[in-house]
Structure formats: C-alpha cells, structure tokens
Amino acid sequence: MRYVFITGTSRGLGNALLEMFQEDRIISISRSEVETDYPLHKIFHIDFLDEGRLEQSVDEIFSSIDPESGDEIFLINNAGIVDPVKSVANIDAESFLNNYKVNVLAPALFMKGFVNHFKDHQGAKRILTVSSGAALNPIEGWAAYCSSKAAVNMVSDVLRLEMDRLKYPIFSATFRPGVIDTDMQEEIRASEEEDFPDVARFQKYKETNKLYNKKTVAYVLKRVITSDNFAFSESFSISDFL
Numbered sequence: 001m002r003y004v005f006i007t008g009t010s011r012g013l014g015n016a017l018l019e020m021f022q023e024d025r026i027i028s029i030s031r032s033e034v035e036t037d038y039p040l041h042k043i044f045h046i047d048f049l050d051e052g053r054l055e056q057s058v059d060e061i062f063s064s065i066d067p068e069s070g071d072e073i074f075l076i077n078n079a080g081i082v083d084p085v086k087s088v089a090n091i092d093a094e095s096f097l098n099n100y101k102v103n104v105l106a107p108a109l110f111m112k113g114f115v116n117h118f119k120d121h122q123g124a125k126r127i128l129t130v131s132s133g134a135a136l137n138p139i140e141g142w143a144a145y146c147s148s149k150a151a152v153n154m155v156s157d158v159l160r161l162e163m164d165r166l167k168y169p170i171f172s173a174t175f176r177p178g179v180i181d182t183d184m185q186e187e188i189r190a191s192e193e194e195d196f197p198d199v200a201r202f203q204k205y206k207e208t209n210k211l212y213n214k215k216t217v218a219y220v221l222k223r224v225i226t227s228d229n230f231a232f233s234e235s236f237s238i239s240d241f242l
C-alpha cells in the first residue's frame, strides 16, 4: 500500500494529482475545500501563510498514518503562488515574505516533518517538490517567484545530502512541470506589462494552445516519483518525458 501526501489539492495540478493517485491512500493538504470524485484517506485544511499553525499541524498530518501499514510513502510539495508579479523596486516586504512562506517555508516544514516521522521506516520514501524553470532563469517581474523556487530547489538538494546518513534512505527531488493551463497562468496573463514586460509571450502561449493540460503534467509527475531512477537525480523536467 502507498501513502501519498499532496499539498495544494484544491485546484490546478494538485487537484489533477488526486485522479492519478486514486488507487493510493491520499492525504490531502489544502487551504480551500477540495472538490474531487476520488477518495481521500485524510483531509487537512491549512493556510500556509500562518506559519505558526502550519508548524504545529505538520506533526498532526504525518502522525495521521501508520507507516508500518504502507510499503511506500510519498510527499508531493505542489502548492505554490506566483504573486507578487512586480519589479524588485515595487515589491513590499509582506508580499516577498508571503511568497516565501508558501513556496519555500511550507515545503521545507513538510520535508522536516516527513523525515522526522518516517526516517526509521523501511519502506520506499520519496519527496517530490514542484519547482519551475523560473528557478534557473531570471524573468523580469518574477523576483519573488524565481528566487523562491531556486531556494526550495536548494532545500531539497541539501536534504538529499543529509539523507545519505540514514539507514533507510529518503530520496528528495524537484520537478519542473513546464507551462500548465491552470489559474496560475491566468493570473500571469492578467499582469500589467509594466509589472511583467513579457506578458504578451504568455498570452500567446494560451492563444496558440502551448500550455500543458494539468492531467498530462500529473501523469508525468506520477511517472517521475514512481520511476526506478528517482534516487539518481536531484531534479526532473517534463521536457525529459514529453
């Protein structure tokens, strides 16, 4: 039996993942209500902007399963925000911080909880954090997003090193999913050109059907996390699969 912890299941890629893992025991972690036709083993609601509550809830979330009854345990850090889309000169402290809470701190706290709860468990244990090509390439107007995804990549990479010391290893990697047709892209397309000079390129992606369907991306993500090669790479890209 496989347990799969997934964050950001209310919309977008996270919601599509519920179908992909329908045969497994899904522990759904979201801020908003989740609408789905697929069974959820456990449901937790948390706003990642409330880092105090998040830190407390992480223990409760990982204690909610009995690891001995599962032979595989996965964590998919999927929830993320692109906001604030503005030039560095115009981003206030709170907006920077909120982005980092959702995109860096929350996945880091989930990694911490996962390691502390399951390090002695002998089954397969894998963490996949949804990152972005924006972690590797600077994009005007996306300082918070680019830097947050670069930071979470590094948290995952450091964790990989630390996991070498465990008797029963936990493998951690990141995944670049390409440009997906979700609310996040809608938000990006609605940006003002003065905040995001490249907005026309993203509007064109939609007009010319260049966006990946979220189900396709969810399918590839499942292939990544279940792959025999998962342990051997710190990062995966959808372009390696499609």
Ligand SMILES: NC(=O)c1ccc[n+]([C@@H]2O[C@H](COP(=O)([O-])OP(=O)(O)OC[C@H]3O[C@@H](n4cnc5c(N)ncnc54)[C@H](OP(=O)(O)O)[C@@H]3O)[C@@H](O)[C@H]2O)c1
Pocket (backbone or CB within 6 Å): 007, 008, 009, 010, 011, 012, 013, 014, 030, 031, 032, 046, 047, 048, 049, 077, 078, 079, 080, 081, 082, 102, 130, 131, 132, 133, 176, 177, 178, 179, 180, 181, 182, 183, 184, 185
């Ligand atoms: N879409 C793309 O083109 C694209 C490209 C590269 C990488 N990604 C990455 O892929 C992942 C999924 O993105 P998506 O396109 O599916 O985004 P989305 O449709 O905008 O969904 C974002 C998810 O994150 C959750 N979330 C946002 N703020 C939260 C908070 N404060 N606390 C808890 N949950 C929160 C949302 O919950 P609510 O419903 O409660 O807001 C929602 O479930 C993200 O990590 C994103 O950075 C996306």
